[in-house]
Amino acid sequence: MNQSLHAAANPIIVIHDLVKQFGRFAALRGVSAEFVAGRLYAIVGENGAGKTTLLRSLAGLTQPTRGSISMLGTTDLRSVCRQLGYMAHPSLLYDEMGGMENLRYFARLYEIQDDERCARTISAVGLDPTLIRPVGQYSQGMRQRMSLARALIHDPKVLLLDEPFSNVDARSARQMTYLLTQLRDAGKTIFVVTHQASQLEHAADEFVHMEAGVIVRRTREWMTAEAP
Amino acid sequence: MLRRAFPILGVLTAALLSYGLYEALIGAPIEQSMGEVQRIFYYHAPSAWTAFLLFTVNFVASVVYLIRRSIKADILALVTAEVGVVFCTVVLVTGPLWARPVWGIWWTWDIRLTSTLVLWLIYVSYLMLRRFSSSGQTPLMAAVLAVFGALDVPLVYFSIWFFRTQHPQPVIGGGGSIDPKMLQVALINWAAFLCFAGLVCWSRYRLELLQREVEETEALEALLDSGGAP
Amino acid sequence: MSALATLTRASLSKDLRLEWRSKDAINSMLFFALLVVVIFSFSFDPTAEESRRIAGGLVWVAFLFAAVVALNQTWARELRNQVLDAYRVSPAPANALFLAKALGNFIFVIALEAFMTPLFIVFYNLRALGAAYQLLIVSALGTWALVVNGTFFAAMSLRTRSREIMLPLLLFPISIPALLATVEGTTAILTGDYSPKFWIVLLAAYNVVFTTACLLLFDKVLNAE
Numbered sequence: 001m002n003q004s005l006h007a008a009a010n011p012i013i014v015i016h017d018l019v020k021q022f023g024r025f026a027a028l029r030g031v032s033a034e035f036v037a038g039r040l041y042a043i044v045g046e047n048g049a050g051k052t053t054l055l056r057s058l059a060g061l062t063q064p065t066r067g068s069i070s071m072l073g074t075t076d077l078r079s080v081c082r083q084l085g086y087m088a089h090p091s092l093l094y095d096e097m098g099g100m101e102n103l104r105y106f107a108r109l110y111e112i113q114d115d116e117r118c119a120r121t122i123s124a125v126g127l128d129p130t131l132i133r134p135v136g137q138y139s140q141g142m143r144q145r146m147s148l149a150r151a152l153i154h155d156p157k158v159l160l161l162d163e164p165f166s167n168v169d170a171r172s173a174r175q176m177t178y179l180l181t182q183l184r185d186a187g188k189t190i191f192v193v194t195h196q197a198s199q200l201e202h203a204a205d206e207f208v209h210m211e212a213g214v215i216v217r218r219t220r221e222w223m224t225a226e227a228p
Numbered sequence: 229m230l231r232r233a234f235p236i237l238g239v240l241t242a243a244l245l246s247y248g249l250y251e252a253l254i255g256a257p258i259e260q261s262m263g264e265v266q267r268i269f270y271y272h273a274p275s276a277w278t279a280f281l282l283f284t285v286n287f288v289a290s291v292v293y294l295i296r297r298s299i300k301a302d303i304l305a306l307v308t309a310e311v312g313v314v315f316c317t318v319v320l321v322t323g324p325l326w327a328r329p330v331w332g333i334w335w336t337w338d339i340r341l342t343s344t345l346v347l348w349l350i351y352v353s354y355l356m357l358r359r360f361s362s363s364g365q366t367p368l369m370a371a372v373l374a375v376f377g378a379l380d381v382p383l384v385y386f387s388i389w390f391f392r393t394q395h396p397q398p399v400i401g402g403g404g405s406i407d408p409k410m411l412q413v414a415l416i417n418w419a420a421f422l423c424f425a426g427l428v429c430w431s432r433y434r435l436e437l438l439q440r441e442v443e444e445t446e447a448l449e450a451l452l453d454s455g456g457a458p
Numbered sequence: 459m460s461a462l463a464t465l466t467r468a469s470l471s472k473d474l475r476l477e478w479r480s481k482d483a484i485n486s487m488l489f490f491a492l493l494v495v496v497i498f499s500f501s502f503d504p505t506a507e508e509s510r511r512i513a514g515g516l517v518w519v520a521f522l523f524a525a526v527v528a529l530n531q532t533w534a535r536e537l538r539n540q541v542l543d544a545y546r547v548s549p550a551p552a553n554a555l556f557l558a559k560a561l562g563n564f565i566f567v568i569a570l571e572a573f574m575t576p577l578f579i580v581f582y583n584l585r586a587l588g589a590a591y592q593l594l595i596v597s598a599l600g601t602w603a604l605v606v607n608g609t610f611f612a613a614m615s616l617r618t619r620s621r622e623i624m625l626p627l628l629l630f631p632i633s634i635p636a637l638l639a640t641v642e643g644t645t646a647i648l649t650g651d652y653s654p655k656f657w658i659v660l661l662a663a664y665n666v667v668f669t670t671a672c673l674l675l676f677d678k679v680l681n682a683e
Binding site for chain 2: 019021022023024025026029030
Binding site for chain 3: 294346349350352353356357360361362364365368369372373375376377379380383384386387388390391394
């Protein structure tokens, strides 16, 4: 593992020997890693490598079988949930409501009742806040962007995105990537699980390669020879 | 020490059951109004008492699981529910068998019989939940349901009690005082049933514990097996 | 505390709005309710005297079946795009979600009952001999008893195979005291033979006990994986 990639900066996420088993299937087999703030990490690997399980563990949606996760100084992930934004391949939105309506509702979960803010966030992801079309009728690219808006509405410090580019048209994917780099530059820590690592080739600070439930290497470039 | 206690308990159970059977069929006096049929009482009542005791243990084990997430508590809850349902079934079968020759009816909304029926339904639904739920969450869901079931019991009892005051029905098993010798035989059988229940629960508990240990070992192997994810 | 109330109200109004917009569920439920009433009327053909005594039971069994169909839909919208994950990662209290769903179901089932009752009155030539206003109390308490546990068990069923059969399997046994009380209370009012007071008190006790249990345990059920 390429240790020199994390600078002397304090890590905000520390994972220690994380194991997650579903019956006999071990999705995570002892993951240990540290991540610092203000970076965009791309988590890559084949199907079944454990990427989604790792992300869900960071989000607090899955309890580890063994091991620990420390985020922003605490192992109680529930207490820092306001600093987490989560996005997955399903949109986590109500198909029957429009974009603004969805966002207004999900903002409420964070005690935010600010229409202006919702509109700004929707614009920030490149969508039209006045569009009343129900989200179920959006294209995949639009839906993913709206889902990202939902994940961003409460201005979290850490973003966890699971396959955001899946089935998304090239233009939307580029827009999202650009947005992510902007967010990273603004100080957010972003984790993107993806099959399409090439999408993040110039955007990601680090590629975290997973295989069979462990992190096998961490590289600065997508295509690189294995570190000695 | 526990290892040796098991066969001793087995022998004790067999002895008590035989003695209880003898007393029930021959030793106990013949009941005044009902005749020989009344002897079924020596199986009907102690089964009910045993079932209620087992369900109480189930409730306590479920609460312990909710607080401490102890695997052993979960297994105890499972085991007592299974054996409790069996004894409940005995009550529900012996009830009508007794009622029919004596009172000419198969069923009556007798408070004890009806409460037992509802309890049986609740615990069968508990066992179904255990069977149908995805294995990671089964202990938690089952424990929650057991708590709900236990909270329901007094409400069941009161609702049936009042229902009966509104719609008087025959009481199976008589409500009045009981001959001391008959009570003694009933208690002997209860002791026998408790030993039997203990025996079965214990075996089942050990079986389940071993089963889970095997699963855990297999899981651990899968974990250590490098790169062998299915 | 007020965060809970605000969020409950927001969730409830969202559900009602969506229900009203699509009207799919409402229409199919109303038609189902009508069918149930008609079929029950074919099955039982009582004289006016008998009908008062059995109507309580019939009506509530019919309501029960209609309610189960409605309850099975409780979480359908949330399941579609894994919306529950969005709740779980947010700081929102789980009880706000539960109360919103339970209240929504309550309103929905009461609407069904309001629709089915006149039909029953017509088919069975019913007329209450006791104090009719008490019927409202019994209905409200009886419906809440069904709905509060129904919403809770619907959430539990999400983690099981055969989700839709699991809900009635779990709900019916536990609901027996409430059903008995509701039926007896209704019959008492319809026939005027005796006072429904005990049944009303029992229903109130049932509601207090189980509403508390649901509120205390829902968080655990929601966050089970």
